[in-house]
Amino acid sequence: MPDTKLVKNAAGRMVPTEINGREAIPYKGVAKHRPTGTKAAPAISTVMDYPDSGDKTVPDIKAALVAAGLKDGMTVSTHHHLRNGDFVANAVFDAAAELSVKDLVWFPSASFPCHAPIIEHMKNGVVHHIEGSMNGPIGRYCSEGNMRGMGVLRSHGGRYRAVQDGDIHVDVAVIAGPTADPFGNANGLTGPAACGLIGFALADSEYADKVIVVTDNLIDFPCVPWQIQGNNVDIVTTMPAIGDASKIVSGTTQITKSPDRLRIAEMTARFVKETGIMHDGFSFQGGAGGTSLSFAIFLMEMMREEGVKARFVRGGSTQYLTQMLEEGLTDYILDGQTFDLEGVRSMRENPGHVNTSPFTSYNYHGKGNFASMLDCVVLGATEVDVNFNANVVTHSDGYLLHGIGGWQNCLFSKCTILPIPAFRDRIPVIVDEVTTIVGPGELVDVIVTERGIAINPLRDDLLAAVAGSDLPIRTIEEIKAEVDDLVGGAPEKPNLGEKIVAAIEWVDGTVIDSVRQVLPRE
């Protein structure tokens, strides 16, 4: 695509005006783009086309794809609730290859290292390109300019929005159901591949032309609760195993032993306590990363000491959030995904452990969402610049490293905190200019590093709230200077080519940045 037209957007980044044949709107700023028009909708179905018995099963994935009318150039979606243990996506494209179908667009809610075989399908022409998160070997393949189309990275909320708004039309959605019935009702609560919930597949089940549910635990109707409703499902099929249980959820969640990360987590919890964010009836969201998990544990301890109770916490749930719920330290867990067996058990047994979806939690083109109601969130980042703009998708060497996940959506919480080490190996995390802007600085409130806490100058309320505390509050420039001195200067910029290999969408569908091809250094 040497003739991709680029314009400078409101974040000062050059972005394409056309992506894979679609018009693309450059980012205009936070809360600046107003959508128009109506939502997308699939064709009207009729029960005349479905068996009265409710039995929609076919023998295997291949038969399911044939029944769904899979053709060259179609968009096929899968979902990441089976995480790095997923067998379904690879099976779908293996079957598509056997059917000699070409040029498919893969639209995953996220990809994992287990999906490396898709690279072969890109090489052999079965898959044209990926619109979804790219990391590991797939990220490398795309970053080096090997993918035919342009990658599009969206947040979980942005993905729901793209389907709802009709930016993406899903021809065939393949939904992994850890338990399902022949009618297509499915949930993630039981079965050998139990993962808790399957909310990432909601949009696809509602908007795709054809919806396939694939399970390794087919039970008699009804499968309850129906996290995915059979009334949205066209075809049901089985595989011997839809995933590797040991890679879907962990038996127990390990907390970090790194003294620096523990220090960062503890400082973050103290910040939340001492600013008064931790108060009766408050809410927070943390993930399953080592630091974020330890943050939750420290905060839980402080809540116990102070007798403070949360109204709700948002998962990624783990045994620790489950413990909070069972101990009465929170009334509810509003869960986006479950990371360990305790989380799955709790969701199955505890009515206070509620499953959510990107629609309820994150969709920016909706009538509100849960993310903006949170008192605070803690998130990761690969880089942050001195204006608090943050990157979560590329590494400082220019390679695609992570998906956006719910990250962008969470920035709308009342206080967004990034607990991050000030440097990794030799690489500083605070830079003059991030490799890729994924989150605008005006929404990033606090950076907590082992070398001090930097508060965004826009948040003078937070600065006032910590005045007089003995937390190590410093400017972001001070921390940066100290680290640059320690590591022997700022790193060199990556050697990037002209070709745009991926676009980064903002929550409203506008393009906030683009990712360029990484060239080898001569």
Add this chain to the structure above:
Amino acid sequence: MSTTGQAGRKGDRVRSDCWISVELKESGGISVAVKSRVQSMYGASIERSVEQGLEVLGVEHAVVEIVDAGAVPFVIWARLEAAVKAANPGLTAELLPEAKESTRYGTTRDRFRRSRLYLPGDQVKLMLNAGLHKPDGVIVDLEDSVAPSQKEAARYVVRNVLRSVDFFGAERMVRINQGQMGLDDLPFLVPHNVHIILIPKAESADDVKAVDARVQEIRKEKGVANDVFLMPIVESALGCFRAYEIASASPNVVALTIGLEDYTADIGTQRTNEGRESFWARSQVVNAARAARVQPIDTVFSDVADVEGLKASIAEAKGLGFDGKGCIHPRQIETINAGFAPGAAEVEKATRIVVAFEKAEAEGLGVVSLGSKMIDPPVVKRALRTVELAVASDVLSENWREGGGENA
């Protein structure tokens, strides 16, 4: 003719370090091959570091290979110097990174030594942020935590750490090796603002005197102005018997400590959490140290995960008379500092004595009295120290005289 030398660590698990191989040649100039985890960001910088380093060392012809896992420049230089000197042991030039301003603070004989954090001498990753955890001291270790094959190369790393890493006010200690090897460690330490040398397995006054003499020799030779204090470690039955002689062997000894792994092996038993087998030895160390007017410091508590066990161990150490304890993980520091803080009643009594003392001084009285009781000078001295420790431990406000009172 060419000679080769290697230094450093490589492998999948290595971070913040590098491995360097140097082949010294007669001709052909310098060639550097860099393979780095941070290649695209620091590849050119690594190459420059190596070239500058070779120039300082006076090497004109060499083939250098470096396998890097994110080493910072002073580590690259330490590995380079060690590799060059392995190839050419006669070389005397030194490759010294600039001594950072932040490493130049001093220490005092009587400072608090509640917590001291052990850091393996060739694991830089653990050192860069060690001071952030606010131990009273850091101990960079050249002895047991460094493998014999790495001992020589570790000296360059430790020297460069002393010149480069800000420990944020923590006392800068190094544990040297035993015997002659330990004496040979000293030139890498004494000129670089080391505060305390820990002498392992001290068994006689002579062991301490030998180190002291070598330290003074290097101080004189290099014009080192700051004091270099000593902390002998008693780790054997013989050392325990001679604890007083060891503690009083030199005026530069400021503290005496004990190592229980070797001691329990030496007396033919095993170390337990209850520690009955070492009660006599620890008590002996406390009494010898007090008799010699130096600080008695307890050994480490090895089970990082067992916070309750650590607390009990601190309470016991404090009860026996120790002033501090070793840490093997930063998470133990806060617990130890808090554990050695004086109790509320102790603080209350000490502040009353200090107030009475200051009042007596202001009024020019020779005798300090509290109510109807006369207070002896050693008690006053002890009270002053308790107040100071209470302030340092955050259990007493710095402004306690103005009614700041005790912290919550």
